[in-house]
Amino acid sequence: xxxxxxxxxxxxxxxxxxxxxxxxxxxxxxxxxxxxxxxxxxxxxxxxxxxxxxxxxxxxxxxxxxxxxxxxxxxxxxxxxxxxxxxxxxxxxxxxxxxxxxxxxxxxxxxxxxxxxxxxxxxxxxxxxxxxxxxxxxxxxxxxxxxxxxxxxxxxxxxxxxxxxxxxxxxxxxxxxxxxxxxxxxxxxxxxxxxxxxxxxxxxxxxxxxxxxxxxxxxxxxxxxxxxxxxxxxxxxxxxxxxxxxxxxxxxxxxxxxxxxxxxxxxxxxxxxxxxxx
Amino acid sequence: xxxxxxxxxxxxxxxxxxxxxxxxxxxxxxxxxxxxxxxxxxxxxxxxxxxxxxxxxxxxxxxxxxxxxxxxxxxxxxxxxxxxxxxxxxxxxxxxxxxxxxxxxxxxxxxxxxxxxxxxxxxxxxxxxxxxxxxxxxxxxxxxxxxxxxxxxxxxxxxxxxxxxxxxxxxxxxxxxxxxxxxxxxxxxxxxxxxxxxxxxxxxxxxxxxxxxxxxxxxxxxxxxxxxxxxxxxxxxxxxxxxxxxxxxxxxxxxxxxxxxxxxxxxxxxxxxxxxxxxxxxxx
Numbered sequence: 001x002x003x004x005x006x007x008x009x010x011x012x013x014x015x016x017x018x019x020x021x022x023x024x025x026x027x028x029x030x031x032x033x034x035x036x037x038x039x040x041x042x043x044x045x046x047x048x049x050x051x052x053x054x055x056x057x058x059x060x061x062x063x064x065x066x067x068x069x070x071x072x073x074x075x076x077x078x079x080x081x082x083x084x085x086x087x088x089x090x091x092x093x094x095x096x097x098x099x100x101x102x103x104x105x106x107x108x109x110x111x112x113x114x115x116x117x118x119x120x121x122x123x124x125x126x127x128x129x130x131x132x133x134x135x136x137x138x139x140x141x142x143x144x145x146x147x148x149x150x151x152x153x154x155x156x157x158x159x160x161x162x163x164x165x166x167x168x169x170x171x172x173x174x175x176x177x178x179x180x181x182x183x184x185x186x187x188x189x190x191x192x193x194x195x196x197x198x199x200x201x202x203x204x205x206x207x208x209x210x211x212x213x214x215x216x217x218x219x220x221x222x223x224x225x226x227x228x229x230x231x232x233x234x235x236x237x238x239x240x241x242x243x244x245x246x247x248x249x250x251x252x253x254x255x256x257x258x259x260x261x262x263x264x265x266x267x268x269x270x271x272x273x274x275x276x277x278x
Numbered sequence: 279x280x281x282x283x284x285x286x287x288x289x290x291x292x293x294x295x296x297x298x299x300x301x302x303x304x305x306x307x308x309x310x311x312x313x314x315x316x317x318x319x320x321x322x323x324x325x326x327x328x329x330x331x332x333x334x335x336x337x338x339x340x341x342x343x344x345x346x347x348x349x350x351x352x353x354x355x356x357x358x359x360x361x362x363x364x365x366x367x368x369x370x371x372x373x374x375x376x377x378x379x380x381x382x383x384x385x386x387x388x389x390x391x392x393x394x395x396x397x398x399x400x401x402x403x404x405x406x407x408x409x410x411x412x413x414x415x416x417x418x419x420x421x422x423x424x425x426x427x428x429x430x431x432x433x434x435x436x437x438x439x440x441x442x443x444x445x446x447x448x449x450x451x452x453x454x455x456x457x458x459x460x461x462x463x464x465x466x467x468x469x470x471x472x473x474x475x476x477x478x479x480x481x482x483x484x485x486x487x488x489x490x491x492x493x494x495x496x497x498x499x500x501x502x503x504x505x506x507x508x509x510x511x512x513x514x515x516x517x518x519x520x521x522x523x524x525x526x527x528x529x530x531x532x533x534x535x536x537x538x539x540x541x542x543x544x545x546x547x548x549x550x551x552x553x554x555x556x557x558x559x560x561x562x
Binding site: 019118125230 | 283284286288290291294295297298299302306357363367376380382385386388389392394395396397398403405406409469497501505519522523526532536539540543547550551553554
């Protein structure tokens with residue numbers, strides 16, 4: 001049925017499909033529209049009910065992001081996410097490549113280990129990491145957060161890259177070996193150039209995950225290296241409920257993800273599902 | 279082994295994961311058998327005391343209940359919505375921009391999702407909670423009411439996490455070979471029969487995978503609930519991860535929180551090994 005034209009030729013089925021899609025779109029878009037509109041209103045306008053749909057846009061909330069020092073949080077998030085991407089690719093690419101060139105028990109056990117980390121509850125590592133980082137004085141540093149994010153991003157990247165490297169024929173390795181290349185040279189000069197689009201997708205997925213992550217950043221930072229999601233949550237907890245400001249910070253926090261999502265949509269699913277779907 | 283290049287390619291990753299995952303989880307097990315309350319200077323080995331206390335505590339029983347209820351409700355809604363969307367959007371004629379919109383919530387930070395829904399549902403100034411719902415005759419203050427708060431969280435979670443399930447189902451639907459449908463159509467099957475005899479059986483493993491990922495995801499859900507209700511009112515939306523956070527960082531009982539962490543770790547490892555053994559093992 002999915003290939004015969006959706007829901008067949010029945011006009012009722014077609015109408016039902018349209019109604020269902022319409023309702024879903026309203027459901028999906030309402031909060032996003034609400035945020036975007038809210039960020040452009042004044043505080044009184046934003047709280048007015050019934051909502052004001054026609055109003056003159058007011059950009060003071062965006063000015064406040066700068067004025068109240070929230071740029072620091074954006075800087076922290078950017079530094080953490082970027083260094084996490086670099087760390088993840090540096091550690092993950094050779095490992096994923098080696099895993100696809102091993103057979104048998106070692107490969108099986110290591111793959112399972114990587115996958116089970118991907119699925120482990122964050123809560124299980126947070127408490128020990130907190131104690132560990134505290135004892136070596138790394139609490140509230142961007143380095144600690146970006147290291148901690150490896151628990152989420154590294155297994156995912158390895159899994160995504162493994163699925164990809166398996167499709168690269170081993171004949172290529174062999175040909176390069178005959179030419180006298182070392183394994184490191186094969187990886188850097190043969191495999192990486194072929195895999196460049198995939199590496200870019202992995203980088204994007206990793207960036208978004210690290211940028212959006214809350215729990216680790218929340219527990220491991222206090223003030224100095226707060227990330228954007230933590231800043232949003234702490235704004236939400238304050239008594240002076242400045243909805244336009246929160247909305248403006250939220251809108252800005254979605255920019256990188258929305259920029260990338262069109263490009264990486266297909267890889268995000270295969271990545272997040274850890275090769276469950278091909 | 280040291281001569282094998284693969285060892286050197288794998289070692290940095292294993293070392294890194296060892297530092298951020300393996301060592302911490304070992305440490306967690308040790309913490310879970312330790313009497314360790316931050317405000318109390320004496321830290322000592324305490325056997326399974328933390329586990330007995332945990333299993334006997336009312337807040338643990340309630341957190342299990344809340345987590346289960348939240349998991350079941352959100353999963354049923356997500357399954358229905360994701361499956362419906364995948365069916366409606368898998369045909370060749372469906373515009374790509376609708377898919378892009380439907381997937382958008384997946385990349386929006388869950389904190390932002392939770393906060394926006396909290397504001398929408400607010401009983402005094404929220405568009406839904408104070409305007410739409412009262413106009414259709416629902417006057418309960420959603421977030422201040424135990425049932426309402428749980429429903430609000432489920433709605434926000436469905437909003438945020440359905441795209442993931444949708445993408446899994448969409449990929450699986452599009453992977454069903456065309457000739458399966460052509461064969462059954464030659465036998466004169468109706469659209470409904472096609473669905474029952476071809477689509478559903480072919481989707482079985484995608485559904486199982488999506489469900490297992492969902493269970494793990496739901497156990498991990500933290501920030502959405504944290505920003506929406508902080509587990510309240512009372513303990514009515516306090517899931518296991520919220521309880522763990524409260525035990526550790528408000529009750530300062532690191533030992534007790536670690537015991538809860540160990541329990542959650544065991545449950546998810548079992549789930550992970552089912553997924554791996556049955557669906558994801560690489561061909562060797």
